Amino acid sequence: MKDFLLELRSEEIPARMQAGARAELAKLFRREMEAAGVGLGDVTVWSTPRRLALIAKGLPDATAAVSEEAKGPPEGAPEAALDGFCRKNGVTKDQLQLRDVKGRNTWFAVIDKPGRATKDVLADAIPAIIRDFAWPKSMRWGAASLSTESMRWVRPLSGIVALLGDEVVDCEVHGVTGGAVTLGHRFHHRGPITIGNAADYAMKLRAGHVIVDHEERAALIREGAARAAADAGLTLVEDEGLVVENAGLTEWPAPLLGRFDEAFLDVPPEVIQLTARVNQKYFVCESSPASAGEGDHPQGGGGVILDVEADPSTTSWSPSPSGLGEDGRLANAFVCTANIEAADGGAAIVDGNRKVLAARLSDARFFWEQDRKTSLADHAKKLERITFHEKLGTVADKVERVARLARWLVEEGIVTPEPSTVTPAPFTVTPAQAGVQGGAATAATDSRLRGNDEAVAALADLAEQAARLAKADLVTEMVGEFPELQGLMGGYYARAEGLPPQVADAIRDHYKPVGQGDEVPTAPVTVAVSLADKLDTLAGFFVLEQGPTGSRDPFALRRAALSCQALLLRNALRIHLLPTIEKAVSNCLNSIAMVVRRNEEAVAKKLFPNAVSMRTVSEKVRLKNPADGKEYGKTAFVVLDFFADRLKVQQREAGVRHDLIDAVFALGGEDDLVRLLARVKALQSFVGTEDGANLLAGYKRAANILRKEDWLPTAPPLQGRGRSAEGAGGVGDVVTAHADRPHPNPSPEGEGLLDTEGIAQTGEEDPLALVDDPDLAPVIAAKMAERKKNSLSYMPEPAEDALIAALDSAEPEASAAVEAEDFAAAMRSLASLRAPIDRFFDEVTVNDPDRDKRAARLDLLLRFRDAVHRVADFSKIEG
């Protein structure tokens, strides 16, 4: 048993690639050893900027000899078959053995694979590892690069140490040969270091001023930086990303603390931290919590001064990305990590770094001062110069749309003046929350009637104001320098110019939430702006039919949809998405038309060969939503589908079954996510019960029979038919659509939309069967039930009668419960059908020879199916 050491020495490996490289090295080494049959124990991988190292302990001296047998043709098989078998196994006929297989003599080849010396295995493995190594980016170099076939590595590979025990593993890759010699620290150690074996590797390198274990370097930086801060009476702002990055930039890390001019602390702390972190890879420090109080008194004992107003609402204003604690204040100190133990103790290094940071901070302060000389409103004017999208216009156009939509969201009562009181549960909502609240407030219309018109008007003004200023910081110098500060800087500038705190907060937070787990805004102004911003983006790109495809989502629409959902669910916002998206779409269409006019002479023809007319036409195709009976443009439905998909993805993590989401979405027209999710969750509880499972089984049986007997409604609901239903059924202005058919899934080309208009009416459809108006449903159901019952031409069997009776009572109950958004009650009503449907199947023959009986019973099953569909389309439920 011997230990193996491999070191691949190169010029400086980017810090960010080292963790991946270690994993890759271990993976490829294991692959090679496994393929050769070398048993592996512990494998350790290390990295420094200049080397990747691997130590495998306790390798066998050789792989075990293996004897493999291959079964060939039976005795007496044609000669050609036997020849082929021999060739395949690399043996001659006289080496074959004849054995008895179930009474039949059969040829066998016994192939002995002798063991290989591990050293030889390694000599082959090393070039293979280097050849197959996957770097995020690799390069060629040197004289050999005259050919593009030359070796590729992340940076020039300069040496290989390969030792099995005390012996060098002879190997060669493109002229680089394995040996025992490596180099130490670039500056602290001159000349070669000869490694004896794996055991003395780390030690000899340490003597050469190289700490080869990256974890050890990280620990030295983590602790050293914290100590340097503590020695200065400060607290380090921890930043593990910086620890790892600095460990990847050094072989002999030496954290050093330096100071910068206190005057720079005028600049927002996030800016200082970002400047230090991104540009210089420095840590920042806070004055320790104990001494933080001094910061409140600018004149007190040279304490740290921050330019944060006395407004009490600002004290809790702690932007999340910075990682700055709330109790400490940024101090005028930084910790850099040098790669040498400097002769002067680091004085020159600290001084040099201080100057560089000072230059960077002067730039930042210059931006901070410069930006504030112009009001956000004036900055916002410059957004006209930035293209948001060639067809959707400039960022200023987008701002205009968002401002209108934000106002509309408030005026429609979707976003209300009271902040949400729902307990924080990002990205999830419990049925209780949604159901109860939803039942209480059909918010869209009620809030306006609640007599808080003033509050609504004030909120609408604030939302519009915030929306108009939200993107202004994009043209500031600071955000130009640090794009990641977008929003945050706008918030600072808004506050600095004395805008209302709700507006400043909304500007700061309107990009949120930016991903799963990010804080979801709840302040009404922020919610309105954030939601409007994202809905506008979704509407705009879907109008242009530029939705995500596969893994490509260049406009981050998936994230926008998820963020919308998070905002809606977190704040339990009751919103009908179709009319809302419709509103956003119509804003976007206006923009598109405006862009066309603006570019008329110049580029219109190039940009829009015939696109605009085509797209606006496609938007003129109106589809009816069965739930509210209104018509919407195609995009609204496409976006709604997109939301459904995203909801499935997002709720999967919360344990919500996607098939149940489908089951509810399939009913069509459900565009209130809060209600939808409450329904789904009630459904999930229900199908988990015995009643639910049995009802599902009964449903599937009924549906199978209906399908087999061709008894399911077939013709899609049509707008024309809907109108004819008005006359026939006399149900006022109810426009019909069949519950079984959600809105058609419009294809991007809009195919299938126009087709529907061409289908003739037969005049034979029962208009009532198509009605799915929630208000009228119970009434109609009762009428229908009565008619069906009365119209039976024979004496129903008891089980048949029982099912009819059960439906008579369950249907209106379920409908009423759904209407009241008490989905648990709706499930209970359905549960009452379980025993009758079971009994029906036990006792009644559906396919009765009597045509009338058969028809009546199939109708009854159809009625049962439709009753279940009042809650969900059970055909979508799996299992």
Add this chain to the structure above:
Amino acid sequence: MQRNPATSFQDMILALHDFWNEKGGCLILQPYDMRMGAGTFHTATTLRALGPEPWNAAFVQPCRRPTDGRYGENPNRLQHYYQYQVILKPSPPDIQDLYLESLGVIGIDPLKHDIRFVEDDWESPTLGAWGLGWEVWCDGMEVTQFTYFQQMGGFDCKPVAGELTYGLERLAMYIQGVDNVYDLDFNGRGTTYGDVFIENERQMSKWNFEVADTAALFDLFARAEAECRNCLENEVPIAAYEQAVEASHVFNLLQARGVISVQERASYMARVRDLARSACEAYAAKMTPEWQAKYPEWSV
């Protein structure tokens, strides 16, 4: 002759010339006599990076960045400054050691100052070029761009050249310990960088930002573009390349004058890119027979 790079800007340059002449085997070339944004545009870098032949050269290249002008009032920013370029093709195995030795020559002690190679990949869409390398930090300050060219003009570099670009003013400020570029001692005898250049910075900033005749510049751009095409048709790719460099600089001037809208910007950049790449392609095509005569195995 004794050089004093620690106290003299010109001695620092001369010390680098001496070093790369003696240790790097470099031709010591003079600046390209055209206005350009970076030393990489010098034909000694771009065009010579193409093809199989070895090429080692070092030179100072004045760089023009019109938008960086600050009327002589900013201690760090200039619309005209110097880069020191070294191009070594193929990249020698000891290129990093040579580079570090050159820092020693101009007075940077790596046991007193923290020298680091920090990942910084280089890409110039204009030249159809990219490479991998680092920015070299000295006590946290970027002093050199170090690149292994992988592609130039859209062609794989065969072989790969190593390119070193020293920011001369920055390095000198560091070595001389001054905080304002205009305070640099130019000659070691008290003439400052400001004495030489501050009036140029004032006037040229004004010209770049306020005075330059934009109609004439647009015209100049169009003419350079047309002339580049003319050169390409007549198979003089070096001349075509010069016109691409000219167009690139005129575009930068138009940018400084603020007369190119965001929308137009991309289209202008694409036009410059097209010129530069076409010139590189034409150069490679024209030279290939000669290159293949010397290196029969070699192909584009």
